[in-house]
Amino acid sequence: MTATEFGRALRRWRDRVAPGTAGLPTGGQRRAAGLRREELALLAGISVDYVTRLEQGRAVNPSAQVVEALARGLRLSADERAYLFGLASLVPPGPGTVPGFLTPSVQRLLDRLVGVPVGVYDAMWDLLMANPLYAALMGDPSGLRGFERNGVWRNFLGPGSRVRQTPEERREFLAALVGDLRTTVARYPADRRLLRLVEELRTNSGLFAELWDTGAVGTQPGGHKTIEHPQVGPLTLDCDILTVTGSDLRIMVYTAEPGTEDAERLALLGVLGTQSLVG
Known part of the structure; x- marks a missing residue:
């Protein structure tokens, strides 16, 4: 899988998450109904610059911890989370690791x-x-x-x-x-x-x-x-x-x-x- 495909997935899933459902303010003018990059960065606990570079395919090989944090911020299902790990050429954490997935x-x-x-x-x-x-x-x-x-x-x-x-x-x-x-x-x-x-x-x-x-x-x-x-x-x-x-x-x-x-x-x-x- 390429970094570009990983970025497309982030943008697609970011667009479908309404800020209100993530506990974020919904006021002000918004160009899209979904999350802004800075809002996803806030939810995932990573920098806005890194989210931007991931979406644009300029950052490669994100860590499993970053992918897990993005999956939480984007509210992915178990299947979507596994797919995102696959796009990053990673295997989702197994039963022997501390779970970090929010169902x-x-x-x-x-x-x-x-x-x-x-x-x-x-x-x-x-x-x-x-x-x-x-x-x-x-x-x-x-x-x-x-x-x-x-x-x-x-x-x-x-x-x-x-x-x-x-x-x-x-x-x-x-x-x-x-x-x-x-x-x-x-x-x-x-x-x-x-x-x-x-x-x-x-x-x-x-x-x-x-x-x-x-x-x-x-x-x-x-x-x-x-x-x-x-x-x-x-x-x-x-x-x-x-x-x-x-x-x-x-x-x-x-x-x-x-x-x-x-x-x-x-x-x-x-x-x-x-x-x-x-x-």
Whole structure:
């Protein structure tokens, strides 16, 4: 398959996705009903320039991670996703790798979770999708690349998050995160990217290595979280993590108790934050 055919497929599928169905604003003048290149780039977490070069056939050999991200952004079916991998001369990830595919049924569920911040992670805590309100709450992830999109890496080697924690709470949180990652390694021991992540963390973070060597296993809990937001101030929200059976996805949903100041601030963020994100 040629790069030109890959580009034609991207343009064809981009044209059929209405921005509103992807959680994006629909106002303003548009030359086409489908996604703009910058909107697909936002959804897939890659640069607009790279999307342009792929569509024009000037970029070749996209990675499996990029193809998977494009398939999610374009809302492809399983057959269409496999076809896109074939156009890139790649084989879709097999059962031994951490799944990163959002099925149409999961996508429809996410479409109905309007007015609440929603982020979707895979089993190794790579951020796969963030709706505009999640991005406004936790920070725009569209410019993050590689392990920068991984929640474990960001907490040990990156800038962390906007969640406020005491030293004791942070230690407990990090220990749970490491235990969750160890559980994932046991399920996907042949996933090379997952093993590279663990090796990088063990090499560059003494705390991660210490926690990893305890051998603890577990899952990452949700619970109450206070987010320090630079525009609307602190918000104390309920964080629930839903696991999708069969695809091993983690859907992280933040909600506020109705009638509280936190609910008012979240509603304000829905106006201010999403405007600044896509404006």
